[in-house]
Amino acid sequence: MIRGILLLLLGTTGFSLIQCISNDVYFKMFSQQAPPDDPCYNKAHEPRACIPDFVNAAYDAPVVASSTCGSSGAQRYCEYQDHERSCHTCDMADPLRSFPARSLTDLNNSNNVTCWRSEPVTGSGDNVTLTLSLGKKFELTYVILQLCPHAPRPDSMVIYKSTDHGLSWQPFQFFSSQCRRLFGRPARQSTGRHNEHEARCSDVTRPLVSRIAFSTLEGRPSSRDLDSSPVLQDWVTATDIRVVFHRLQRPDPQALLSLEAGGAADLASGKYSVPLTNGPAGNNIEANLGGDVATSGSGLHYAISDFSVGGRCKCNGHASKCSTDASGQLNCECSHNTAGRDCERCKPFHFDRPWARATAKEANECKECGKCRVSTKRLNLNKFCKRDYAIMAKVIGRDTSSEAVSREAQRRAMDPDVADYEMDQVQPGSARSPITGEYEFQAADYPNPNPRGSEMERFDLQIQAVFKRSRPGESSGAGNVYGMPNTTLKRGPMTWIIPTKDLECRCPKIRVNRSYLILGRDSEAPPGYLGIGPHSIVIEWKEDWYRRMKRFQRRARTCA
Structure with missing residues (x-):
């Protein structure tokens, strides 16, 4: 009786008993997992x-084939093994007899090999291509093509890569039994730092080899320190891979002679390869025994079971x-x-x-x-007095830095007077850069005085009013990097150069077709230019400021 009452009480008060367990004891009952x-x-x-993790970037990726067996109706393809030939039928309309390109990037299972097969090659056929899209930029380590069992082997082929999603292509690797004759390249080529970004040619005709492999960094001197080699970083980067098959290896002659009488005459002529239609003159190699071309009755074709591309998603x-x-x-x-x-x-x-x-x-x-080093809000007489110039100008255009800097560098190379002046005025280590604040000057990088190489943006101005400009000998920047009084300031066109970094940080925020009040020092830009520096003031122009600036002009005569 007492035992029954205890069980009843435990059953009705169990929830309360559990609540009495301390939090520490309760949470120790579960394994604590630290955040990853x-x-x-x-x-x-x-x-x-x-x-990112190393992956097979080709897995389940789309592949486009220029030729697929059975795509235009039932066709015959043949395999060769131990001096014997066996022929079969392919038909894309029949799932059991189809060999689509998607088989190249599906799950590779050695116990259930799936193959892509091209249409039987003929002398008049184009080169057969496979194009793989990776979806984004990857940094690749290898490209591997696994051959289908008993299928004819490629004799000559090229692997191409694209870094712009197929808009342009460049050779990645050549394969051939006759590299120099077919592609104009030696089969064995020494590689140094001067040519480590160039495609090489290898012999792929070794017997008993079931796959064709290409390592992107093998034998390239800078591969051990990829981080410091922008050339190799670009070399291993790709968004798409294209394989172009040019020729097939010649099957065993005894297998060719075992054909039926109807097809023996064609194959007895010995044609077994695809002509290189786009190759150099004289490189159209067609190994033949009699001189005629093969017909599709031979069943010779390209067959690949797996297309693998090892690498990492490119994230820099x-x-x-x-x-x-x-x-x-x-x-x-x-x-x-x-x-x-x-x-x-x-x-x-x-x-x-x-x-x-x-x-x-x-x-x-x-x-x-x-903190923005360019003042964009306040202006008083003291600031006006300490600047070499004060103008109101409208931004009428914008140019990209690379083209503008290139054009200016060319102009300066043809103008020795300006270059000589700057070299006379400035000695390395003697003055502070107006852009970085560092004591360094590199005239060769003009007009970008930033030793770190930051990009510059160039704006076209139309000066509409000049409220102040320095006179010879009065520049507040006479001891700095440039120090030439900007006596050329007048109403009309002028070029304004601003570091890209400052624009991206909106220091200042510049818009085309807007007018600005600009104050600064001559030392912040080369002669003939306006620039941005620690003493610059850039404020979007307001119409009621004109009287204020005229008042500053009059009072500035008493500036200390």
């Missing part, structure tokens, strides 16, 4: 280089993972304040440090824009 570490940061949350060391977005597009999950599909730029308002690829030595994290 972020590969892009160490335990002190300091940034470090990180890379700023992401440890790539994932697909809502539209199905593959993108890097960027860290280090970077952005873009490949983490190839800094995210908005993080331009205080120029973007760079992360390396094992330096993560090169993008830094948030700091």
Whole structure:
């Protein structure tokens, strides 16, 4: 009776008893799991280089074949083994007898080999191509083609790569038994740093080899330090891979002679290859025994069971993972304040440090824009007095830095007077750069005085009013980098050069077809230009400021 009462009480009060268990005891009943570490940061949350996992980038990726057996109706293809030939029928309309291109990138199972097969090759047929799209930029380590059992082997082929999603192509690797004759390249070529970004040619005709493999970095001197070699970084980068088959190896002659009487006459002529229609003159090699071309009755074709591309999603060391977005597009999950599909730029308002690829030595994290060194809000008489010039100008156009700098460098190379003046005025280490604040000057990089190589933007101005300009000998920047009084300031056109980093940080925020009040020092730009420096003031113009500037003009005569 008592035992029954205890059980009843326990049953009715069990929930209360559980509530009485302390939280510490309760949570110890479950295994505690620490949050996973972020590969892009160490335990002190300091940034470090990180890379996505190594994958077969070709898996389940789309492949476009220029020729597929049975695509135009039932066709015959043949295999050769032990001096014997066996022929079969392919037909894309019959799933059991179809050999589509999707078989190249499906799950590779040695117990259930699936193959892509081309149409039987003929002398008049074009080169057979396979084009693989990776979806985004990858940094590749190898490309492997697994041959179908008993299928004729390729004798000559080329692997191409594209870095712009198929808009342009460049050779990645050549394969041939006659490299020099067919492709104009030696079969064995020494590789140095001067040519490590060039495609080479290899002999692929070794017997008993069931696959064709290409290593992107093998034998290239800079491969051990890829982080410091932009040339090899570009070399291993690809968005698409294309394989072009030019020739087939000649099957065993005894197998060819075992054909039926109807097809023996064609194959007895010995044609077994595809002509190189786009090759150099004289390189149309057709190994033949009699001189005629083969017919599709021979059943000779290309057959590949697996197309593998090993590599990593390209994220420039700023992401440890790539994932697909809502539209199905593959993108890097960027860290280090970077952005873009490949983490190839800094995210908005993080331009205080120029973007760079992360390396094992330096993560090169993008830094948030700091305090704007260009005044964009306030102006008083004291500031007016301490500037060499004050103008009102309208921004009428914008030019990109690379073209503008290139054109200006060419102009200066043809104008020795200006260059001689600057070299006389400035000695390395003697003056502070108006852009970086560092004591360094590189005349060769003109008009970009930033020794770090930051890009410059060029704007075309129309000066509408000049409120102040320095006179010879009165420039407040006479001891600085340039120091030439900007006596050329007058109403009319003028070029304004601003570091890209400052524009991206909106220091200042410039818009075309807007007018601005601009004050600065002559030392902040080369003669004939306006620039941006620590003493610059840029304020969007307001019509009621004209009287104010005229008042400053009059009062500035008493400036100390």
